[in-house]
Amino acid sequence: MNILVIEDEILIQQSLKLLLQKKGATVTCCANGKNAITMIKNQNFDKIVCDLMLQDISGFDVIEESKHKYSKEEIQRKFIIITAYCSEQVTKQAQNYGCNILKKPFNDIQKALDLMLLAT
């Protein structure tokens, strides 16, 4: 299972990486949106865990750019949005794309990891 974690808070990024690796996944990390877009273009990922508040662009922009490569259905399956800001607007936008959205901090870390490792 090939997972891309896009998160600019290093502790969260690295902890998620280790936790997912322990469960057998191959994890690549990325801290900003622009690099993430390049990575998505050049490599194939089974799952993409994407934070919304990135330093340069928004997580939704990353999803938009991935539309060049993935179909709408694939985006729905592959992307998991994680965010600390869960306003109505954000949930609406996420619903438009149809992807799962996880609120930080995770109440149940095991459930969150299971969602990320769910084979599509």
Added chain:
Amino acid sequence: MELINSQPELKHGLHFYNLSNENDLKFNNKFIQQNTIPNHKVISDKYFSFIEKKFRKQNFTSSILKDIHHKFLNSKSLDQYLENLFKINYFKSFKTIHLIIHEKGKVSANHLEFKSYAKTCTQKDVSEFNKLFFSIKKSKNRSFGQSTLKGLNFEILGTIIAREFSLPKYNVIFLLSKDDFLPQSQSDIDTFNIVTNSIPEHLNHILNFEYNQKLIERIQTCIQYGMFSVAVSKRNKIYYQCKNHHNFNNSINIQYKDFDIVINENKDRPFDDVDIFHKERITLLGDLLNTLRHELSNPLFGLKLSTELMLIDSLDNNQTMFIQEIHNGIVRCNDILHSFSTLYNHSETKISIDIVKLVDEVFTLTKSATRQIKKIVKFDNNCEKIKLISNETWIVQILFNLIINSAQELLNSNTIKPQIIVEISKQPKHITLKVIDNGPAVSQQNIKTIFNAFYTTKNKGTGLGLYISKNLAKKLSGDLRYINQQNKQGAIFELSLPLEITDEHISY
């Protein structure tokens, strides 16, 4: 405080327009009804002359126009005007009247939808409003189909006939729909044009009137709680006078038309600048806490995840213990942030609340004020399973206020073995929470006034705590009251809340 003796120019100060009941269309140029302000009804000369001009300009032998104008004169509000329009035959042939009003400068527009049996009001974004407004303006035809509405968030069915008006303070779209997809004929459009000629003036008048009403209400509140007390009289007859108005030597005297206005410093004003700043500080604090919470939660989450990872890998018992303590500390930080954020949350959502847990949370929040005080939570067995569906923030606010009040009274009066008990009990359709302390009771003469705004016995109190709490309780369809135990020691405040509030209950 220095009062400046000058003659400021009051522009539209005292013209309160009222849409009075004119059964016959006779005009009396100097028609004034004398009353005390703010019910002062004045129909100015200007308004009469404009109506006369309108009559002469348009073909008023047309009964429709007479009818529309008549309905306008019989309406006291926008809702009434539109309801009245539906009674006219021309409008009866349509299913819905849409009125979309944008106050210039605001970020949203009001969309009123009138059917003969119901009305709805929704908010629309100003950019959507503007798109529709300009597409209607650009078109020379009055009839539009669904293509005009494509991509916009208006839920309007069928072909529509529409007109846009640009009033001084507002932009308005007036739309009629039969809720079918048949095209409008040219004669339909011509009639529509004639019929809607007087509508912009009507709307302008009503909207300005409602705007002025709101302004008057705000001015009244300012005067009531403000730094000045005002008295308005005309030829020695008093029109309006603040309750605590006195005549002082250094007052401002203004003459406007036939009115004499006296403005004084309100020496009985029950609060001072400190309280205003305090209120502002609290709002700022709320926003700051929200930002802080978001900024802190991310790094805290990172810390929590990494300690959890370290715990998995840790082999040394000592190390494990330390890492566990770090983890516990982080969890505590998160809980504290969460508790504070619910306290200052501006959202008005209803959720399912575990009332016992909520009371515990409030006790944690008030820890610093209640350190030396014994705190007890009492509840019957069936209360543990209660899930109250209500607004958590407001309940927390009310309990917080009551507990802080009790704590302050207990400490100020040096009560021996001070204690605060929160007693939760379940009734068939509601629950009651009693905050009981063993400090001094509220004195008999104060009982009637403790829930009043700006009433306080403390030197630095705002006097708003109980007033706000009682209002919040009412908003939740419940009540907050003080239980008078006559001469017994101790104070009991009882908050009662219905077990479930539906949308009909919440009133704003």
